[in-house]
Structure formats: structure tokens, C-alpha cells
Amino acid sequence: MFKLAVDEILLLHMGNIVKFILDTRGAHFSSCADIDKWVLYVTRNGVKKLTLRISNLNTYTLPPSIFKCSTLTDLELTNCVFKPPSSFLGFPNLISLDLQRTTFVPTTSFCVIKAPLLEDLSLNMCHGSQYLNIISPGLKSLYVRDSYYHLVLNCFMNCKDLRVFKLDFYKVADEKSTLEKLLISLPALEVLHLDSYFLELLSADVVPNGLPFTLNFLRHLSLCVAFDHLGQTSYALQLIKNSPNLRKLVIWVDATDDDAKAVLKYLDSPSCLERPLNKLEHVSINIYESAKAELCFVKQLLSRTPSLLRMRISQKTDIDVDIALELMRFPRASPRAELSYFPYQD
Numbered sequence: 001m002f003k004l005a006v007d008e009i010l011l012l013h014m015g016n017i018v019k020f021i022l023d024t025r026g027a028h029f030s031s032c033a034d035i036d037k038w039v040l041y042v043t044r045n046g047v048k049k050l051t052l053r054i055s056n057l058n059t060y061t062l063p064p065s066i067f068k069c070s071t072l073t074d075l076e077l078t079n080c081v082f083k084p085p086s087s088f089l090g091f092p093n094l095i096s097l098d099l100q101r102t103t104f105v106p107t108t109s110f111c112v113i114k115a116p117l118l119e120d121l122s123l124n125m126c127h128g129s130q131y132l133n134i135i136s137p138g139l140k141s142l143y144v145r146d147s148y149y150h151l152v153l154n155c156f157m158n159c160k161d162l163r164v165f166k167l168d169f170y171k172v173a174d175e176k177s178t179l180e181k182l183l184i185s186l187p188a189l190e191v192l193h194l195d196s197y198f199l200e201l202l203s204a205d206v207v208p209n210g211l212p213f214t215l216n217f218l219r220h221l222s223l224c225v226a227f228d229h230l231g232q233t234s235y236a237l238q239l240i241k242n243s244p245n246l247r248k249l250v251i252w253v254d255a256t257d258d259d260a261k262a263v264l265k266y267l268d269s270p271s272c273l274e275r276p277l278n279k280l281e282h283v284s285i286n287i288y289e290s291a292k293a294e295l296c297f298v299k300q301l302l303s304r305t306p307s308l309l310r311m312r313i314s315q316k317t318d319i320d321v322d323i324a325l326e327l328m329r330f331p332r333a334s335p336r337a338e339l340s341y342f343p344y345q346d
Contacts, residue, residue, distance in 0.1 A: 002027040003034055010041055017042045019049040025056065025078075036063045043069040054079035059103065077102050082111065090114025090135070097121050104128035123151075137161075145169055153182050162186050166193035166222075176202055184213040192239075193222040196232055196254050203231030211242045218243040222250040227293040228260040237272060248282045249301075253294055260293045267296040273304045276333065283311040286344055295323070299330045308334040314344040 006022070020042040022035065035052070042050065043065045050072060054060040061081040066072075067088045075091070076098040083105035091097075094115045099122065104111040110133040118136035122143045123129060129144075129151045141164040144151060151169070156162070165186060179202055183189070192215070194202075221243055225236045240249065266272060283301060287294045298313065313327065324341050332339075 003031065006034075006038060010038065013045075016046040018047070019051075020047050021051040021053075023051075023053040025053055027055075032060055035060060036065075039063055040065045043071075046071045048072060049074040051076040052078065052080060056101075076100075081105060083107070084111065084113075088112075090116075091118075093117055095119050098124075099126055100124040102126045104131050106131040140164065142166070143168075153178060157182060157185050159186070161188055163188055164191040165189055166191070167198055168193065168195045168224075169197070176204055180212060183215070188217055189215055190217055191220040191222075192218055194239075195224040196226050196229075199223065199225060199232040199235050200229065203235035211238050213242065215239070215243045216245060218246055220248045220250075221246055222252070224252040224254060226254040227263055227291065227297065230260075230262045230266060233263050233293070233297075234266060240277065241273065241275065245279050246277065247279055249280060249284070251283075251285045251297075253286060253288045260291070263293045264296055267293060267300060273300050275304075277301075277305045278307055280305045281307050281309045283308065285311070285313050287313060287315050289315070289317045295326065298327065302330045302332045302337065302339075304333060305337070306333040308332070308337040310338045310340070313339070313341045315341070316344045319343055 002024070020038075022038065024035075035054075039050075039052070040063065047069065048071055050066075050069075051074075052060065053076075056079060059079050059081055061083060062077070064085055067084050070092050072091050072094050074096040075094060076096075078100040079102070080099075081103045082099070084107060086107045088107075090113060092115075095117055097113075097115065097118060097120070101124070104126065105128060109131075111128070111131045112133045112135065114135045116136065117138060118134070119138060119140040121134065121136065121139060121141065123132075123145070124143075125146045126132075132151070133155050135155065137158050137160070139156070139159040139162055142156060142159070142162060143164070143166040145166075145168045179198065221239060223236050223239070226232050236251075240246065280301075283305070285294075285298060298311075302308070302311065315323075319341065327339060327341055
């Protein structure tokens with residue numbers, strides 16, 4: 001029935017195809033030959049926006065017709081195998097590329113994708129990303145989550161227009177110096193998200209005296225921090241201090257040891273936040289269980305944010321009345337600051 005329905009829709013369609021979405025996840029459909037036929041049809045009819053969401057029960061190797069389609073502006077793939085032919089010249093008009101659970105198979109040593117107009121790139125739970133080399137100098141948004149293999153970040157060094165940069169995974173082929181060089185090379189960055197793995201890697205488990213870069217245009221910073229790790233905590237604060245125009249801060253707290261003495265000592269020191277955060281207006285902190293280090297961090301922020309409008313604190317465990325009272329007693333640099341404390345909701 002599914003095959004007949006798709007065949008009939010395409011048969012009745014007249015003219016070019018602007019958008020084609022194929023989702024086989026709930027159809028119990030696994031005929032790659034039929035998918036090849038449909039993809040060939042839409043690519044021959046000037047498709048611009050193509051979405052292939054393949055069932056988790058199988059994967060689909062992309063046919064040659066996709067790699068020859070120069071009209072594509074938006075491409076979304078789920079459970080596909082990306083193996084371009086040696087003659088592949090890239091996607092000259094591609095603007096958005098969203099790849100989920102996609103496996104990269106290189107023709108030579110790398111899987112090269114030339115996309116000169118690409119602005120948005122998302123890689124979610126992809127395999128073989130160590131072979132990926134994307135040439136996209138106009139990239140504006142990059143999001144990588146749960147890469148199963150080492151992702152080489154060097155190919156993004158020339159993305160001077162990158163505005164949004166989110167890394168949320170556990171494996172990277174590069175060292176601290178490469179990551180810092182990448183941040184230095186992104187002068188227009190406005191939104192940054194780093195998980196605790198990257199903070200640990202960047203800090204090298206030491207307290208930095210300062211960072212070799214300033215994020216002058218950063219407006220939104222989101223970090224996952226383990227507050228029982230001194231290196232992570234100190235590097236997170238350095239990032240905050242080196243973002244002079246930061247307006248919004250989001251902190252996700254990993255499980256924290258309540259006996260993090262070194263972190264508590266650092267958070268109580270004058271060098272922790274020696275200057276006020278004059279532009280910061282909105283703070284959201286998702287704490288684990290109100291450990292001392294987490295509360296000390298909240299106290300520091302409240303006392304150094306004269307422009308703060310709202311701080312939202314959510315807790316993964318049950319609300320503690322004593323903690324709520326302690327939070328309300330913390331001094332605030334901003335007379336307009338609203339403080340809310342509530343249980344975490346997914």
C-alpha cells in the first residue's frame with residue numbers, strides 16, 4: 001500500500017518538485033530499489049528540499065542521482081549511508097544539511113563535501129565522521145551531537161561567518177590547542193554550547209590564568225559543567241568573563257560531589273569573578289542536587305550581574321525549602337532581578 005501510494009502521488013504530480021519528504025519509519029517498508037526510483041524521479045524534476053527518513057530496521061545507501069542533483073538547497077537524511085562517487089563535485093546550491101544516524105564511507109581517504117553556499121550543518125549520532133571534510137566557508141550554524149568517531153574540526157577553521165557553534169559529544173581527534181584555535185578563528189560567534197567533555201579537555205585539569213581569546217560578539221553561552229572538577233569550573237568562568245557582551249547564560253550541572261573543597265576555595269576567591277558581568281540579563285541553571293559548589297556559583301553570579309533580569313534555577317531532585325530560603329537570602333547586584341526555583345521538567 002505504501003509503495004502504491006507514493007507511486008500514485010508522483011505519477012499525478014505535474015511540473016518541478018520543490019519539496020519531497022519520504023518517511024518509512026512507520027510503514028514497515030524496506031525496498032531500496034523503490035526508494036532509488038523515487039529519488040531518481042524527484043532529482044530529475046528539480047527538487048530543492050529533500051528529506052529521507054529511513055526506518056531504524058535498515059539503512060539506505062544513497063544512489064548516484066542524489067550526488068548529481070545540483071538544485072538541492074535543503075537535504076535531511078536519517079539512517080542513510082553517504083558514499084559519494086569519485087566524480088562527486090559537491091552541492092553547489094545547498095544551504096542546509098541535516099544528517100542523523102548517517103554513516104560516511106569515503107571514496108578515497110576522506111569524504112569531501114564541497115558546499116560553498118552551506119549555512120546550516122547538523123550532525124547527530126553519525127558514524128565515520130573522522131572521514132568527513134566539509135568545505136563550506138559561508139557556514140553560519142554548526143551542531144554536532146554524539147559523534148561515534150573522532151571528528152576533525154580543522155575543516156571549520158575558515159568558517160569566519162559562523163554564528164552558532166554547538167558541540168555535544170564525547171570523542172574528538174583534536175587537542176586543546178586546536179579547539180582554542182578554532183574558537184579564536186570564529187570572530188562572529190554569537191551562540192556557543194560546550195559539554196563537560198570539552199571543558200575538561202580545554203582546561204587540561206588546571207586553573208587557567210586567562211584565555212588567549214575574547215568572544216566579543218557572544219550573546220548566548222550554554223555549558224555542561226561538573227562542579228566537582230576544578231578545571232571545568234574555572235574554564236567555564238573564564239569563558240563567561242571573556243564574553244563581555246553576554247546576554248544569556250545556561251548552565252547544565254553534571255553530578256557534583258558535595259565535598260569539592262578545591263572548587264569551593266576557588267569560587268570563594270576574589271579572582272573568581274573580579275569584574276561585574278554588565279550585560280548579562282538572563283541566567284538558567286539546571287542544578288543536580290544543590291551541592292555547596294553549585295550554590296556558591298549561583299551566589300557569585302547574583303553578586304556580579306548588575307543588569308540581571310531573571311535567574312531560573314531548576315533542580316533534578318525534590319525542592320528543598322531550606323535551599324530555597326538560602327537562595328532568596330543571597331545578595332543581588334541587580335535590584336530588578338527575579339529569582340525562581342522549581343523542579344526540573346523534561
